[in-house]
Amino acid sequence: MLQVYNTLTRNKEPFKPLKAGEVSIYACGPTVYNFPHIGNYRTFLMTDNLVRTLEYLGYKVTLVMNITDIDDKTIRDSEKAGMSLKVFTEKYTKEFFKGLDMLNIRRASVYPKATENVGGMVNLTQKLMEKGLAYEKGGSVYYRISGFPEYGKLSKIDFENIKIGASVDVDEYDKDNPRDFALLKASTPEEIERGICYESPWGKIRPGWHIECSVMAMKTFGPTLDIHTGGVDLIFPHHENEIAQSEGATGNPFVRYWVHGEHLIVEGEKMSKSKGNVFTLPEIVEIYGGEVVRFMFLSVHYRKKLDYSEAFAENAKNNYMKLKETLDNLEFVLGSADDREYPGDEETLKVLPELEIQFKEALEDDINTPKAITAFRDLSRTANRYLEAGKNRQVLEKIHTLYRQFSDVLGLFAGKEEVPEEVMKLVEEREAARQKKDWSTSDSIRDQIKDLGYIVQDTKEGPNVKKAEGELTA
RNA sequence: GUCAGAAUGGCAGAGUGGCUAUGCAUCCGGCUGCAGACCGGAAGAUGUGAGUUCGAUUCUCACUUCUGACUCCA
Numbered sequence: 001m002l003q004v005y006n007t008l009t010r011n012k013e014p015f016k017p018l019k020a021g022e023v024s025i026y027a028c029g030p031t032v033y034n035f036p037h038i039g040n041y042r043t044f045l046m047t048d049n050l051v052r053t054l055e056y057l058g059y060k061v062t063l064v065m066n067i068t069d070i071d072d073k074t075i076r077d078s079e080k081a082g083m084s085l086k087v088f089t090e091k092y093t094k095e096f097f098k099g100l101d102m103l104n105i106r107r108a109s110v111y112p113k114a115t116e117n118v119g120g121m122v123n124l125t126q127k128l129m130e131k132g133l134a135y136e137k138g139g140s141v142y143y144r145i146s147g148f149p150e151y152g153k154l155s156k157i158d159f160e161n162i163k164i165g166a167s168v169d170v171d172e173y174d175k176d177n178p179r180d181f182a183l184l185k186a187s188t189p190e191e192i193e194r195g196i197c198y199e200s201p202w203g204k205i206r207p208g209w210h211i212e213c214s215v216m217a218m219k220t221f222g223p224t225l226d227i228h229t230g231g232v233d234l235i236f237p238h239h240e241n242e243i244a245q246s247e248g249a250t251g252n253p254f255v256r257y258w259v260h261g262e263h264l265i266v267e268g269e270k271m272s273k274s275k276g277n278v279f280t281l282p283e284i285v286e287i288y289g290g291e292v293v294r295f296m297f298l299s300v301h302y303r304k305k306l307d308y309s310e311a312f313a314e315n316a317k318n319n320y321m322k323l324k325e326t327l328d329n330l331e332f333v334l335g336s337a338d339d340r341e342y343p344g345d346e347e348t349l350k351v352l353p354e355l356e357i358q359f360k361e362a363l364e365d366d367i368n369t370p371k372a373i374t375a376f377r378d379l380s381r382t383a384n385r386y387l388e389a390g391k392n393r394q395v396l397e398k399i400h401t402l403y404r405q406f407s408d409v410l411g412l413f414a415g416k417e418e419v420p421e422e423v424m425k426l427v428e429e430r431e432a433a434r435q436k437k438d439w440s441t442s443d444s445i446r447d448q449i450k451d452l453g454y455i456v457q458d459t460k461e462g463p464n465v466k467k468a469e470g471e472l473t474a
Numbered sequence: 475g476u477c478a479g480a481a482u483g484g485c486a487g488a489g490u491g492g493c494u495a496u497g498c499a500u501c502c503g504g505c506u507g508c509a510g511a512c513c514g515g516a517a518g519a520u521g522u523g524a525g526u527u528c529g530a531u532u533c534u535c536a537c538u539u540c541u542g543a544c545u546c547c548a
Contacts, residue, residue, distance in 0.1 A: 010478095028548075036548085043548040072546075157477070157544070209546090231548030232479090238547095261548070262479085265541070272547095299486060299497090305479090305541065307486095315485050318498045325511065362488090370487055374496050381496095384512055388505095439507055446509080457510050464511085 002057060002364045004227075005303060007235060007258040008154055012366055015257065017226045022060045025051065026217040026255075028230035028238070029065040029111065032092035033073040035280040038293075038308065039264040039271055041099055043231045045294065046261040046302040046367075048105040048411065050229065053363045056409045063108040064220050067093055070114050071209050075196060085196050086115075099281045102290040103297075104411045112216040114207060118198045120215040121207045124249055125183045125200075133248045137175065139186030139203050145179050148244045154258060155236035181241055182208035210241035214254070217242075223252035232260045264306045279308070288313055291412055295320040298369040298410055319373075320412075326380040327403055327413055332464045333387055334396050342390030348382060349395060352402055355379045359406055369410070376406050391461075419465050423454050427463050430456065 002015040017023045027047045030036050047063070054061050068074070069089035078088035100107070125141050128134040133147045145151050187197035187204040197204040217225055223246070230239060239258065246254035263270070266277040285293055296316035300306040355378055362371035383399050407413040430445040449456055450468065457464045 030548085031546095040548045046548095155477090155543075232542070233547055235478095236543060237545095263542070263548070268540075270541075296486095301487085303479090304487095307541095309485095311485060315498055319486075322497070329511070368488085370496095371489090374488065377497060381513095388513060434507085437507070443508075455510070458506075458508095459511080 002053070003366050004257050004259060005366050007260050008255075010156075013257070017059065018224060018256065021058070023054050023062070023227065024221040024225040025061060025063045025227040025229065026213070026221070026225055027063060027065040027108070027228075028213060028234055029067050030092075030096045031068040031071055031073060032089045032096060033071075033077045034092060035095055035282070036099055037271060038279050038281055038284060039231075041103060041105075041281050042264045042297050042302075042306060043229070043261040044100065044105055045103055045297050046259075047229045048103075049298070049302070049367055049369060050227070050259065051106070052409050052411060053367055056360075056363065062220070064110050064112065064217065065108040066213060066216050067096075067111050067113045068209070068212065069093065070196065070206060075191065075206075079190075079194070085194070102281060102285045103294045104290065104414050106411075110220060112219070114212040114216075117212060117215050117219065118207055120219060121184065121211045122198070122200045122205075124211060124215050124245065127249045128183065128245065131248065133244075134183055135176065136202050139205070140182055141184040141202055141205070142175050142180045143183055143241070143244060143248075145177060145181075145244065148248050150247070151244050152240065154240050154243055157236060157240075181210060181237065183211050183245070184208060210238055211245055213238070214242050214245040214249075217254075218246060218250070223250040223254070225255055227257045227259055228255040229259045229261070232262055235260060261302045262305050264308055266308045268307060284313070288317055291324075291414070292317045292320050294411060295323075298412075299373060301366075301368060301370055303366070323376060323380050324413060326383050327407070328466050329387060329459075329464065330383050330396065330400055330403060332459070333391050333461055334393075334400060336461045337391050337393035337396045339393055342386075342392050342395070344386045344388075344390045345392055345395050348386045348390070349398065351382055352379075352398055355382065356402060356405075359409075363409070372406075372410065376410070379403060379406060417467050419454060419467075420452075423449055423452055423465060426452075427456055427465055431463060434458075 003012045004015045005012050025047070027044070029044075030040060044065075047065075051061050051063055067089075070085065074085060074089055078085045081088055083091075125134055128143065129136075129141070131147075133144050134141050135144055136142075184200060184202065184205040185208055186202075187206055191197050191206060192204060197206055217228070228239070228242075235258075243254050265271065266279070269275060269277060271278045281293075288296075292313070296308075296313060297306065299316055299319065355375055358378065359372050359375035362368045362375055365371065379399075379402060383403065386395065386399065426445050426449050430442050430449070433439075433441040433445065446456055449465070453468050454465055455468045457466070
């Protein structure tokens with residue numbers, strides 16, 4: 001049984017979906033105003049792991065991830081770039097998807113856009129207005145926090161003892177209470193001129209930030225959904241506000257399990273532009289490759305800070321290569337498997353199911369990917385040990401199936417590259433030279449192959465050629 | 475200032491009231507024409523100080539350090 005840490009209760013809880021066998025998840029997606037950085041992707045990857053784990057456990061999962069394509073930053077930066085809001089956000093939406101592919105993050109079921117759901121936001125605001133939970137001032141509509149006694153239940157913030165942030169909203173004086181937040185913002189003359197505005201009963205407006213998630217989540221799932229994910233920084237105020245909006249309007253619990261991913265920091269410090277330590281995904285994927293980056297993220301539990309550094313990435317790369325190497329070797333030997341019996345057969349067949357349980361239990365324990373990787377390593381060692389002496393087809397296939405299963409759940413080792421003919425030819429030539437014990441020719445051919453980006457490993461079963469990845473460290 | 479979460483070997487990281495896993499890196503050995511991969515082995519850690527206990531890395535308290543939220547933020 002899957003255990004999930006629920007921010008609402010600050011405890012690991014057994015996971016039971018609302019509908020047996022089906023899980024509804026809403027994930028806070030990107031604001032498309034720039035290239036997302038690696039920290040953003042860590043959070044998206046966490047959601048991907050959650051989905052993959054749930055499916056591995058037999059659930060049918062529907063994932064909704066929003067795209068915020070209208071807010072202060074998109075409006076500001078599209079103006080700066082001299083582009084229309086639409087063209088500008090479409091550009092970065094594309095970049096966002098490219099990043100998902102680099103990390104082998106699977107697509108959500110739907111990616112609703114804020115701009116396509118403004119009608120729903122106006123309706124929800126209307127409903128809150130009718131319940132006395134919202135009020136209009138100066139053409140903007142605000143949520144009245146004093147009308148929702150449970151406000152603060154997610155973040156556990158005691159609003160009596162907290163100081164109001166130093167930088168106060170420009171329109172602060174409009175609000176009844178400084179903590180009240182905007183549901184809909186009155187359009188400015190510049191926005192109207194650029195056509196970034198919508199009609200509403202309160203005049204021309206554009207959406208505030210928090211309301212889109214309430215609307216888009218409930219649009220697909222109804223008033224209550226199973227899981228809502230996001231980064232820890234969203235707990236307050238974003239998710240707190242989502243709860244206030246949704247539950248205020250419907251009277252039903254909004255989210256049953258709140259799952260939040262910890263931040264990624266860089267060499268012990270928060271990523272920030274002023275420190276110049278912000279990394280975009282393509283920057284590090286170029287150095288290490290997407291799968292290594294994925295593995296790196298998997299090797300740290302999602303509720304722990306990940307301290308990114310070059311040394312850490314190198315370490316992850318070595319660890320990753322080790323697992324990949326085993327898979328390559330396994331598949332290579334599979335090509336010459338036979339039906340004879342080998343001494344390791346029985347022992348190996350006995351441990352495989354145990355490893356599967358170990359792996360599954362690790363993921364069931366709040367998606368403990370580092371623990372799952374340990375099980376994976378055990379499998380790798382088991383495979384390598386068996387490979388020392390045995391190559392019974394049935395046994396190899398069983399190992400291979402389990403290896404693939406682990407890989408798929410973790411989203412690793414997806415691509416399979418064919419070795420070009422040119423390289424294969426050289427390998428054959430080298431073999432011929434080796435037969436004649438012509439080591440100097442054989443070694444020089446090996447260098448040629450290496451220059452083409454491939455590595456030959458001599459084994460009992462003949463030469464094994466593989467792509468030399470990870471050698472291109474910049 | 476208020477609140478929250480951390481602290482395990484060079485790096486990453488589990489688990490546990492009574493031998494601290496595992497992997498990478500390091501060293502030694504085996505295998506190999508060499509290399510690689512692999513196998514075997516070695517060394518190496520629980521932030522500081524108290525307390526509870528027969529015994530704590532694990533429980534409690536304090537301290538220190540770090541990170542975050544309170545303001546846009548994954």
